[in-house]
Amino acid sequence: MMLSPNPVPPARQLRDHSADRRMIVLAGAASLIGLAAAGGAWLLLTLIALATNLFWFGRMSVASADPAAAHVGIAVVAIPVAGSLIVGLMARFGSDKIRGHGIPEAIEAILYGESRLSLKVAILKPLSSAISIGSGGPFGAEGPIIMTGGAIGSLFAQCFSLSAAERKTLLVAGAAAGMTGIFGTPLAAILLALEVLLFEWKPRSLVPVVIAVLVSFGARPFLLGAGPLFPFAAAPIGMxxxxxxxxxxxxxxxxxxxxxxxxxxxxxxxxxxxxxxxxxxxxxxxxxxxxxxxxxxxxxxxxxxxxxxxxxxxxxxxxxxxxxxxxxxxxxxxxxxxxxxxxxxxxxxxxxxxxxxxxxxxxxxxxxxxxxxxxxxxxxxxxxxxxxxxxxxxxxxxxxxxxxxxxxxxxxxxxxxxxxxxxxxxxxxxxRRGRHILQEYSVDPLEFLQAETVMTADPVTLAGDMPIGAAIDFFTRADHRSYPVVDRDGRLLALASRSDALRWQVSGALPETTLAEALSDASQPLAHPATPIGRVADLMVESGTGRIPIVDPATRRVVGILSRHDLLKVRVVGHRAERDRRRGRAPVPGG
CATH class of the missing domain: 1.10.3080.10 (Clc chloride channel)
Incomplete structure (x- = not known):
C-alpha cells in the first residue's frame, strides 16, 4: 500500500526553500533588468528630445526643447499630424501593440499573455512614443517606459526556463525600474507595481521589484541627474x-x-x-x-x-x-x-x-x-x-x-x-475587450482556513476486507464517486472509486478478492485536519482525485473527507463575513 509520504509537514517545515532560492535568482536577474531599464529611460528621453528638436526646430540635437518655444506659424497644425501619421504607419506595419498608453497593455500581457512581450514591441514602443510626443502629442513618457521596461524584463526572462509567474515578476521589475529611471520616484514605482501590475504581494515578486527599482534609482544620477524632478518652494499651510x-x-x-x-x-x-x-x-x-x-x-x-x-x-x-x-x-x-x-x-x-x-x-x-x-x-x-x-x-x-x-x-x-x-x-x-479585472486585493481563504473547518466529518468508509463483489454492488447505489478504504482500526488504506468498481467488473476480477488486495498498489493522497485548504486543492489537481481523505496525523485514522463541493463552502464563509451584519458583543472564550 502506497500512501503520500509526509503529506502535511509541521508548521515549522511549511517554508518552501526552493521558492526562496528562486527568489534569490530572480533578485539577481532583476538587478540587471533595473540597470537596463534605467538605460531605456535615458534612451527614451533622448529620443523624445531629438524628435522635438527635429520636428519643431529643424535641428539635430538632444538638448531639452519645448514645442511652446517654437515659432512655426500655421505649421503648428501640420507637425502633430505628420508625427501621428508616422505612428499610425508604425502600428499598422510594425505592431499594433504600440498603440495606447502602455499600462493597460502591460496589465493584459501579465494576466492573459503569460507575461510575454516581443522584441518588436521593445523597439517600436519607445520609438513611436518619442515621435508622438516629440511632434507635439500631449502625452508623457511614463506609459511608454513602463511598457518598454516591462518588455526588457520579459525578454530577459524568456531567455531562461522560467514560469509565467516568474516572468511576470521580471516584467513588472522592468516596468517599475523604467518608471524610476524617468521620474526618480522609487517608492511610488514599487507601489504602482503592487497596486496596478503585480496582482499579488509575495516575497518572490516584491523583492526582485525592489532590487530592480533601487538599481535603476542608483544609476539614474549618472544618466539623468539627481534630485527631485519638480522641486518648488511652496510649503503646506500652517495648520x-x-x-x-x-x-x-x-x-x-x-x-x-x-x-x-x-x-x-x-x-x-x-x-x-x-x-x-x-x-x-x-x-x-x-x-x-x-x-x-x-x-x-x-x-x-x-x-x-x-x-x-x-x-x-x-x-x-x-x-x-x-x-x-x-x-x-x-x-x-x-x-x-x-x-x-x-x-x-x-x-x-x-x-x-x-x-x-x-x-x-x-x-x-x-x-x-x-x-x-x-x-x-x-x-x-x-x-x-x-x-x-x-x-x-x-x-x-x-x-x-x-x-x-x-x-x-x-x-x-x-x-x-x-x-x-x-x-x-x-x-x-x-x-472593453471582454476581460474584466478587479483591482481589489484580499487574503485567499483557501490559504488560511484549515481542512477541518469545511471537511465532512466521520465519512462513510469501506472495510479493507470487503470483497470487490460486494464493493461493485455497493457502488451501484452509492451517493458519491469514491470512499475511503480503512483497516479494522479505521486507518486509511486507500480510496475506492466508482471507476475502480467498473474496471473490476469489466476485467472479470475475482469477486472474493478484498479491497485491500485490489488496491494494494494504489498511491493515495491524504491530508490532515490542520492542512490549509489550498494545499488540499493542490492535491486534488495533482492527483486528479475529487475527494481527499483527512486523517489524524498520530493514529492515521480517517476523521473526515474533503470534496470539491466542500471547497465551495469557503466561498460561502467569505460571503457571510462580508454581508452578515449583526450587533452584539463578541463571545468570551470559555464563557
Whole structure:
C-alpha cells in the first residue's frame, strides 16, 4: 500500500526553500533588468528630445526643447499630424501593440499573455512614443517606459526556463525600474507595481521589484541627474488639520474630474471606432485636433513637464491655467482616443494640477501647494492607485511634509472614483475587450482556513476486507464517486472509486478478492485536519482525485473527507463575513 509520504509537514517545515532560492535568482536577474531599464529611460528621453528638436526646430540635437518655444506659424497644425501619421504607419506595419498608453497593455500581457512581450514591441514602443510626443502629442513618457521596461524584463526572462509567474515578476521589475529611471520616484514605482501590475504581494515578486527599482534609482544620477524632478518652494499651510481637511474635500472634486475624463476618453474612442476609415489613419485625425489646440495655446503641446513645474511654482497666469484645464484635456482625450502612442501620468498631473491651482485662488496658502494636491488626487482617482498617487507627487517634488495632505486628497478622490466609476481609466480599456479585472486585493481563504473547518466529518468508509463483489454492488447505489478504504482500526488504506468498481467488473476480477488486495498498489493522497485548504486543492489537481481523505496525523485514522463541493463552502464563509451584519458583543472564550 502506497500512501503520500509526509503529506502535511509541521508548521515549522511549511517554508518552501526552493521558492526562496528562486527568489534569490530572480533578485539577481532583476538587478540587471533595473540597470537596463534605467538605460531605456535615458534612451527614451533622448529620443523624445531629438524628435522635438527635429520636428519643431529643424535641428539635430538632444538638448531639452519645448514645442511652446517654437515659432512655426500655421505649421503648428501640420507637425502633430505628420508625427501621428508616422505612428499610425508604425502600428499598422510594425505592431499594433504600440498603440495606447502602455499600462493597460502591460496589465493584459501579465494576466492573459503569460507575461510575454516581443522584441518588436521593445523597439517600436519607445520609438513611436518619442515621435508622438516629440511632434507635439500631449502625452508623457511614463506609459511608454513602463511598457518598454516591462518588455526588457520579459525578454530577459524568456531567455531562461522560467514560469509565467516568474516572468511576470521580471516584467513588472522592468516596468517599475523604467518608471524610476524617468521620474526618480522609487517608492511610488514599487507601489504602482503592487497596486496596478503585480496582482499579488509575495516575497518572490516584491523583492526582485525592489532590487530592480533601487538599481535603476542608483544609476539614474549618472544618466539623468539627481534630485527631485519638480522641486518648488511652496510649503503646506500652517495648520495641518485644516490643510488635510481641505485636501480631502479637493480630492473628492478631483475624483469627479477623474471620472469625467475617463468617461469622455472612452466616448471619444467609441467615436473613432465608428469612422469609415482604417484605424491607421486615426492618429493623424487626433494629431489635427492637437495642432488646432496648439494654435489656441502652445502650452498644450508635448509632454508638458515645464507646465507641471510652472503650476507648482505658481508662475502661470489664470488664462494659461484655464487653457491647460480645458484645451489640454480636449487634445489629450482626442489624441489618446485615436490610438496613438503615449502615456497618461504627465497629462493627468497637468489636469489635476490645473484644477488644484484654480482652487488655490480661493483656498488659503500658495496656489502651487494646491496644484500639488490636485496632482495627487487626479492620479488616485483615475488610476485607482491611492498610495501611488499620494507618494508619487511628494517624491517628484521632494515635499514629503505634504504627505498627510496628499494622502487625504488621494483617499477622497479614490472614494469618489470607486462610487461613480465601475473601472479605472486603465482597466476600462481591457474590459472593453471582454476581460474584466478587479483591482481589489484580499487574503485567499483557501490559504488560511484549515481542512477541518469545511471537511465532512466521520465519512462513510469501506472495510479493507470487503470483497470487490460486494464493493461493485455497493457502488451501484452509492451517493458519491469514491470512499475511503480503512483497516479494522479505521486507518486509511486507500480510496475506492466508482471507476475502480467498473474496471473490476469489466476485467472479470475475482469477486472474493478484498479491497485491500485490489488496491494494494494504489498511491493515495491524504491530508490532515490542520492542512490549509489550498494545499488540499493542490492535491486534488495533482492527483486528479475529487475527494481527499483527512486523517489524524498520530493514529492515521480517517476523521473526515474533503470534496470539491466542500471547497465551495469557503466561498460561502467569505460571503457571510462580508454581508452578515449583526450587533452584539463578541463571545468570551470559555464563557
Amino acid at each position: 495641518m488639520w485644516q490643510a488635510a481637511g481641505l485636501s480631502l474635500g479637493l480630492g473628492m472634486v478631483l475624483g469627479v474630474e477623474a471620472a469625467v475624463l475617463s468617461s469622455l476618453l472612452y466616448r471619444v474612442e467609441d467615436l473613432f471606432h465608428r469612422l469609415p476609415v482604417h484605424w491607421m489613419w486615426w492618429p493623424a485625425i487626433g494629431g489635427l485636433v492637437v495642432g488646432l489646440g496648439g494654435l489656441i495655446d502652445a502650452h498644450v503641446l508635448g509632454a508638458g513637464y515645464a507646465n507641471i513645474q510652472a503650476l507648482l511654482d505658481g508662475a502661470l497666469t489664470l488664462r494659461v491655467v484655464l487653457a491647460l484645464l480645458v484645451v489640454k484635456a480636449i487634445v489629450w482625450l482626442v489624441a489618446l482616443g485615436s490610438g496613438t502612442s503615449g502615456g497618461v501620468l504627465a497629462p493627468l498631473l497637468i489636469l489635476g494640477g490645473a484644477l488644484g491651482a484654480l482652487a488655490g485662488q480661493v483656498l488659503p496658502g500658495p496656489a502651487g501647494f494646491w496644484a500639488l494636491i490636485g496632482m495627487a488626487g487626479i492620479l488616485s482617482g483615475a488610476m485607482r492607485a491611492p498610495l501611488t498617487g499620494a507618494v508619487f507627487v511628494v517624491e517628484l517634488t521632494g515635499h514629503f511634509d505634504a504627505l498627510p495632505c496628499t494622502i487625504a486628497a488621494a483617499a477622497g478622490a479614490y472614494a469618489v472614483s470607486v462610487l461613480v466609476m465601475r473601472r479605472s481609466i486603465l482597466t476600462e480599456k481591457i474590459a
